[in-house]
Amino acid sequence: VLLQLGDAAAIYVSGGGEGDVIRHNYLHDIFASEWVSGVLRTDDWQRGTTWEENVIYRSNAGAWEHKGANKVVNNYVIDMLPEGYFRMLASRGPCCAVDGSMIERNRFYSPNGAAVFYTYLGGPQQLTTSKVGHNLYYCAGVEETSTPKFLQALRAQGVGDTDVYADPMFLSLKPGDFRLKPDSPALKMGIKQIDLKGVGLTKSFPKWLME
Secondary structure: OOOOOOOOOOEEEOOOOOOOEEEOOEEEEEOOOOOOOOOEEEOOOOOOOEEEOOEEEEEOOOOEEEOOOOEEEOOEEEOOOOOOOEEEOOOOOOOOOOOOOEEEOOEEEEOOOOOOOEEEOOOHHHHHHOEEEOOEEEEOOOOOOOOOHHHHHHHHOOOOOOOEEOOOOEOOOEOOEOOEOOOOHHHHOOOOOOOOOOOOOOOOOOHHHHO
16 A cells, blocks of 8 residues: 555544544555555544554554544554654644543554654643553664653653553564563553454455455
8 A cells, every 4th residue: 555645544534433443454564655644544533533453564654643532552563664653743723632542552663773652743742631551662672771761751741651661572573473472561561462363355355456
C-alpha cells in the first residue's frame, strides 16, 4: 500500500462516527514512495475509535498519526521510522482535540538503535489530558538508563508513571513471529501476547481484488 499516495495511511479513518474498533490487523513492510502521515491514522472528526491488538512491523513511516479522543490499546509497534513512532497532532479545535485519549499496554520496539517514540504538533503537554500507562519501550543496542529522557519528559507532564523501558524479550523476532518469552516484562505488565498464526488472506479471498 501507499506506493503512490502521499497524505494517507494504510488504515485511515475520518468522520466515521464513534464506537469503531479496528482490531487484529498485521501491517508490515510498508515502504511508501511519498510522504505518508503514518501506517494508522485517525483524521478530522474521528473520535471514540479503538485500535486494539494490531501488529505494525517495518515501515519508513510512523505507526500512528493521532487526532481526536481515541484509544490505542495493546498493539505491537516494531521497527518504524526512527524519527517518530507515534505522532500526536492538534490538541485543540472541535475536529481534532486529543483530550481524553488513551494510550495503554502497547509495546514500542526499535531493533536498530535509537528512536523517537512520540512527536507532538503542540509539545508534550498535549498528553496531559490523556491516559498514558503500562506501555513498554525499548531501543536495542543503545545504552540507556531505566528511565530515559523521553520517559522522564512524559512523567513531568503527569502521564506515563506506569510505563517501562526494558527489553521485551522476544522468543524469536522475525516476520510473523513476535512471541515473547514467559518472563517478558511485557507480560508482567498485562500486555497481551498476540498470536499471528494463520494470519493472512484465505483461499476464498477474491483474486481480482489483488490485481
